[in-house]
Amino acid sequence: MKELIKTDVPKDSVVTVKKEEFNGKIEIIVEIESKNKYNQGDxxxxxxxxxxxxxxxxxxxxxxxxxxxxxxxxxxxxxxxxxxxxxxxxxxxxxxxxxxxxxxxxxxxxxGKKWNPYTLELENLPEELKEGDLVIGTYGLNSEYHFIGRYEGYKPNTMPWPHRIEGILCANAVKFESLDQYERIRKGEI
Structure with missing residues (x-):
């Protein structure tokens, strides 16, 4: 007896067909396995x-x-x-x-936490920044650009760049303490 069974398979899946013999009968087993659809950080x-x-x-x-x-x-x-x-x-x-x-x-x-989409880790928020504070901001795909400016506020609807510093949306902002601190941030030491 022939029987044709059709089914939709997600495009990111792998279909495996196995043939097994059990009590004198041949059984066809179809397994549908999806590749990872969602990844860490999603x-x-x-x-x-x-x-x-x-x-x-x-x-x-x-x-x-x-x-x-x-x-x-x-x-x-x-x-x-x-x-x-x-x-x-x-x-x-x-x-x-x-x-x-x-x-x-x-x-x-x-x-008091924030999600860092680059490191895929939760981080503690620094002390609350206030409008007008002098801060060090980072921006760019890998937070590779740094500058010192006046803080204009936190805008959560612009994640992952929620900090506004002199008109620029930034991923991170920390209170400016010294030029040494700025250089260490720029070099990735802190």
Whole structure:
């Protein structure tokens, strides 16, 4: 008896077909395995029990994973959590929207933390900067540019460059203390 079964397979998947003999019968086993779709540092949203989980993926996620580790996230109770495991199926994960990302970043900021998308690590926020403070700002794809200027404020909706210094959006801003401090930052020593 011939039977043709068709199924859609995600384009980032690998299909394996195995032939096994069991009790005199030949069985064909088809396995669909997805390559990693989401990677460490991706910010994902999952709907579980009609509630949103928003988290920063800590590791890579595979098709068959049930649950995924997060560096930081908003759990089912709506609270900020760190180094947790969200128990939700991979298939229900999607990239977080800008509003969802912003909500997570704001909750982190309230807790004195920020997400560094370059090092894929959570960092402590420096002391609160005030408008008019003299600061050292960094910008560029790898924060390779540094300058000293007057702080104009924190704009969370411009992540990952939330600091505004003399009209320039910057990834980081620290209070200026000395030229030695500036040189050490510029050289990557601090």
């Amino acid at each position: 910010i994902l949203t999952v709907i579980k029990d009609n509630q949103k989980l928003i988290g920063i993926l800590n590791g890579n996620l595979k098709f068959d994973d049930f649950g995924f580790p997060v560096s930081a996230g908003i759990d089912l109770s709506g609270k900020l959590c760190y180094n947790d495991l969200f128990g939700a199926k991979y298939s229900s994960a999607r990239y977080a929207t800008q509003d969802e990302r912003q909500y997570l970043f704001e909750e982190l900021r309230k807790d």
